[in-house]
Amino acid sequence: MPEYRVEAIVLSSSSFGESDRLVTLLSRRRGKVRAVARGSQKATSKLAGLIQPLNHARLLLWEGRSLDGIKGGDLLRDYHNLRSHWSTLSYGSCMAELVECVSAEGEGDEPLYLLLLTCLETLDSGIDVDLVGLFFFVRVLKVAGFFPRIDECFACGRNPDGQVRLDYSRGGVRCSDCMGRMSADGEDLSSANLRLLSILRDIHPRRLARLQTQIGLLKSLRDIVLDYTEYHLDRKLNSRRFLDILD
Amino acid sequence: MPAFFAPSVARLIEELCKLPGIGPKTGQRLAMHLVDRPREEIRDLADALMDVKEKVGHCSTCRNLTDSDPCDICADGSRDRTVVCVVEDPSDVVAMERTRQFDGLYHVLHGLISPMDGVGPEQLQIQPLLNRLRSDESDRIEEVILATDPTVEGEATAMYLGRLLGPLGVEVTRIARGLPEGGNLDYADEATLVRALEGRRRVNLNSERQ
Numbered sequence: 001m002p003e004y005r006v007e008a009i010v011l012s013s014s015s016f017g018e019s020d021r022l023v024t025l026l027s028r029r030r031g032k033v034r035a036v037a038r039g040s041q042k043a044t045s046k047l048a049g050l051i052q053p054l055n056h057a058r059l060l061l062w063e064g065r066s067l068d069g070i071k072g073g074d075l076l077r078d079y080h081n082l083r084s085h086w087s088t089l090s091y092g093s094c095m096a097e098l099v100e101c102v103s104a105e106g107e108g109d110e111p112l113y114l115l116l117l118t119c120l121e122t123l124d125s126g127i128d129v130d131l132v133g134l135f136f137f138v139r140v141l142k143v144a145g146f147f148p149r150i151d152e153c154f155a156c157g158r159n160p161d162g163q164v165r166l167d168y169s170r171g172g173v174r175c176s177d178c179m180g181r182m183s184a185d186g187e188d189l190s191s192a193n194l195r196l197l198s199i200l201r202d203i204h205p206r207r208l209a210r211l212q213t214q215i216g217l218l219k220s221l222r223d224i225v226l227d228y229t230e231y232h233l234d235r236k237l238n239s240r241r242f243l244d245i246l247d
Numbered sequence: 248m249p250a251f252f253a254p255s256v257a258r259l260i261e262e263l264c265k266l267p268g269i270g271p272k273t274g275q276r277l278a279m280h281l282v283d284r285p286r287e288e289i290r291d292l293a294d295a296l297m298d299v300k301e302k303v304g305h306c307s308t309c310r311n312l313t314d315s316d317p318c319d320i321c322a323d324g325s326r327d328r329t330v331v332c333v334v335e336d337p338s339d340v341v342a343m344e345r346t347r348q349f350d351g352l353y354h355v356l357h358g359l360i361s362p363m364d365g366v367g368p369e370q371l372q373i374q375p376l377l378n379r380l381r382s383d384e385s386d387r388i389e390e391v392i393l394a395t396d397p398t399v400e401g402e403a404t405a406m407y408l409g410r411l412l413g414p415l416g417v418e419v420t421r422i423a424r425g426l427p428e429g430g431n432l433d434y435a436d437e438a439t440l441v442r443a444l445e446g447r448r449r450v451n452l453n454s455e456r457q
Contacts, residue, residue, distance in 0.1 A: 012363050014364075017268060018268060043427050044427050044430060046434055046435070046436055047436075048436070049436035049437070049438035049439045050436050050438070052398060052399055052438070053363070053399045054399065055438075074437070075436060075437040075438055078437070078438045078441070080441070083399065083402055084402075084406075085406075086403070086406050086407065086410070089362070089399070089402075089403055089406070090362055093362035093363050093399075094362070096363065097362075097363050238362065238363055238364060238365030239362035239363050239365070241365075241367065242362040242367070245367070245368070
């Protein structure tokens with residue numbers, strides 16, 4: 001059977017048959033890959049430690065008729081710090097689930113891959129968890145191509161000033177003068193929220209640690225961004241409710 | 248497929264295919280085997296299935312599967328009642344019992360917290376564990392051993408329970424992780440080796456004299 005190598009992040013892994021696991025990977029060059037890891041539920045399996053969700057690994061796969069299989073590989077990073085804390089693990093899980101939703105099989109998406117890798121590394125390093133999480137959710141919208149138009153009101157074209165309304169279905173903001181005809185799906189954005197959203201859209205990840213924000217602001221914007229994301233995905237993210245579970 | 252079989256056989260295949268790991272081919276093979284078995288054998292199988300459904304329930308103390316309440320383990324007065332081992336499902340109780348090394352009590356969660364699958368703490372048997380620790384029995388429980396799998400879900404569950412049980416004044420411990428018995432260091436994956444190094448223990452210098 002033909003074999004190939006991928007550098008990938010494990011997005012999820014679920015029980016498959018008696019002792020196998022079905023693994024979803026985000027690879028650098030091939031996009032999302034689903035593969036079976038034979039015998040990986042056995043205690044002696046060499047693959048078991050390799051295919052844990054959120055691992056970064058270099059893997060050797062064989063091509064199957066319907067499903068590819070994982071033959072072996074090397075672990076590049078297992079993000080042990082990230083897994084050791086509830087808050088970072090919750091964000092990591094939510095990021096992986098979101099990536100699984102927006103990525104496509106067989107289509108390499110290096111910006112998405114690098115975004116996830118950078119954010120997992122930043123979460124593992126212990127920088128403000130809520131800030132890194134929000135940064136990721138904002139940048140996924142940009143990478144996936146459904147970031148809202150926030151620099152001008154989509155109704156009148158003027159620069160928005162003060163409170164605006166984010167219209168989910170139109171994918172943009174409506175300024176205070178044009179708020180009269182509100183759509184049912186949307187949320188008000190304060191000027192502080194709008195400013196933070198704009199900063200996170202453009203900031204280099206290395207400068208994140210220097211960004212000073214309030215936790216309340218981060219969480220309110222995160223909720224709006226995730227509502228907007230779920231609206232466009234047309235599904236709820238299972239792991240979202242775990243973000244605040246131990247607060 | 249069922250159209251090729253007599254309706255009763257097709258129904259049997261359909262029911263067998265609902266079992267985990269049974270596909271249409273295996274379902275057919277099992278059904279053909281059952282058709283050929285003597286009537287008494289089939290009645291025994293049917294009785295066993297009905298018996299399980301009618302008699303087996305959850306132990307009100309540890310939530311393990313049992314046909315008597317409390318279960319045999321909870322009712323056994325010779326067991327150490329100061330230690331409770333928390334496991335994912337009833338098959339883990341069997342695995343622990345096979346070691347013949349643990350003589351404490353158990354608590355079965357019936358699942359693990361899984362953020363990606365949306366399985367939260369409220370879907371597990373965590374509240375009965377808290378009730379157990381807070382009840383009159385609680386002054387006797389001194390240690391809770393978290394024996395969930397060393398997977399992301401198992402670790403998440405252990406982490407959650409650790410934070411929940413810590414303030415209740417019991418010692419919360421986690422089972423060790425590392426190399427399997429008889430395993431080869433050369434074949435171990437990196438993550439397992441790292442955990443094995445983290446959990447290393449001092450060599451007992453007095454072992455020869457014991």
